[in-house]
Amino acid sequence: MNVRDTEHMIAELGKHQSYETTQNMEDADLIVINTCSVREKPVAKLFSELGNYNKKKKDGAKIGVTGCTASHLGGDIIKRAPYVDFVVGARNISKISQAVEKKGTVEIDINNDETTYEFADFRQSSYRCSVNISLGCDKSCTFCIVPATRGDEISIPTEIIIKEIEKSVKNGAKEVFLLGQNVNNYGKNFSDKRDKSTFTKLLQDISKIDGLERIRFTSPHPLHMDDEFLQEFASNPKICKQIHVPLQAGNDKVLKEMRRGYTKKWFLNRCEKIRNMVPNVRISTDIIVAFPGETDEEFRDTIDVVEKVKFESIFNFKYSPRPHTPAENMPNQIEDKVATKRLQEVIDLHKSHQDEHMEKYLGTTMKVMFEDLKPNGEIFGFSDNYCQVFVTGSEELLGKIVDVKITKANRTSLKGEVVS
Template structure:
């Protein structure tokens, strides 16, 4: 029987939070006597890694604290980390006295100290972890998340992230290459690069560097690791999608042919109010060039409807971009005012009913487009990298252009790239059979 203490951690939000959780687990297992468990009621330490991009996850945090406080065993601690920890700070202690420590998104390396210090608080968004060597832990042996930068230099008027993760700093390329190589040698054939604006990589490091390097250069360096078969990344910024970046994406065979292009709005006027730095015409130009360079590329996006001041014409501009680009995936949300952001102070807020109607119209049309796209997939043969067991005897993987594909099988398929013939294409997943 293990003498180690039990850690239970719940992760809310983005892929960067997922990687932060892996770092937390690695630190507590290698530098303290914790091991991961699947039940909060048996844990000695319960942690919630929070998201604050929208209001709903913030509200969920305090609900979850209440639930965990009732079911936790005597003496167990509750700790809060992540973006909501960064922006609420010691207010969390006031609203939830049962919380033992609060650790901001930029302070993950302090987790061992936090766990062992009563009412520990560290939410410094200027703290620099870009060269910190975290311990090793990954949820998947087949795919490895690798951070390439921390923070964000953009000042989008709707976004709280710069206020919770601080200014953007790039992680030195030699550390990224070392981490990617180590993961690949451990069996991770797919490397997934993470940053708030990955294609702004190389603009600022903690210390002055002689050599210049950008994101395209980094992609080429990682592709030289023999054991790496696939490279994915999120999220690039449309503003930094220059020709060099698009051509590297198109020509490098190890770079998977799926691109997340966060539109946010199809209206140039609204984009100006959001301080996104590009126009509708620029976005369409980049998307069309991408489809020209890579005919089989899949393009996903984020869209906010009912941003303050959004007129019907502004909204129809977003619908127009959907028609022209025909995104393979859209993450669409009704605008949610966030604290510390400029847009929350705007006086021309859109009423909730109008926002809901616009969101439904956009999502309904997108579902029609997805059905049209799916209907064209029947009979296609795709190279699929399998990475996850699903219910009912199915195994899931992704094609090069990020289509979710499921086949009948077992764990023997995990970590393999196989050809799959699509027999039953659906809107959200393609079902098929292995032909090799």
């Protein structure tokens, strides 16, 4: 979502102020730092980065801070770093052009509604478009700062989503990446109070777009993975067979204290059903270890889920206290050495599963959409189920979906040969 927000800002600044991007910071007339605040480390890093940019920027260059950290710190950013010219929160991206013009601007309204705003067009990839389908979040997970930085969940009207994808396909995109905090909760709330819809219906509508070959999405919520949604995921040939199912924790007591809304049994049932319906599926997840009060025994439930599901990819973290969240003030915060030990156990177990998963692709043929050239003469892209695949090739393969026979596998990527 931050990547897409950045694309929106580049597009708006290009349209309204004729800004262009540069790879050389010393040439920049404007430096924008788009921030995340899901974990503590990026927030701490912000101010050191700001100081560095302020020292190196050319005279007269402006500095702005945007994104989730901008939302929750607001004007305090300018108080701590007076050389910052403006602050624009994650729900106020459409105001970036005006903010650049007025020093001291702070736009951080988390209730601002941008669901019907048509941003100017900019995409970093010629072959894939990222499209927001909703803004904000209607959940109240006790560890998560997102509702305090991105506001309540509102779905973007279907016709606006379809129009944006059709325009991107006309300009060469073959794949769409649908974005939202909980994409499969789509259609519950529209700002114009239209009738409710569903994510499954949206997927069906998007599938009808001529020229669009692949559909990806992130992140669905385990709570809303009903059978209708899973059936559409399994049977729709345009939907890529990779799915992110964020676990967070495997113990029912911890899940309840996190306010996740599902149980270990429900999560395992959904993953088992996905595996049975889609044999070549790749499942990724998020895991937080050492949530306040989590005992060693409760942590074993997380390990048990990892053992049973054997995720292809895991984004795992030690619990990080965040402002504006109930968990920040919970008793029994876990000491870092315990958290580090648990995290390492998850990492080590997952590595063994990764090796097992990747080796099974040796000798198989996969359809790969090639996206980028490497300096060493290789070109890479992604299979339908989101394996990164490298081949020796030239730019003539860019944007094409071709058959590749896999000849080598390592933990994070595959190598192969184009099947002519």
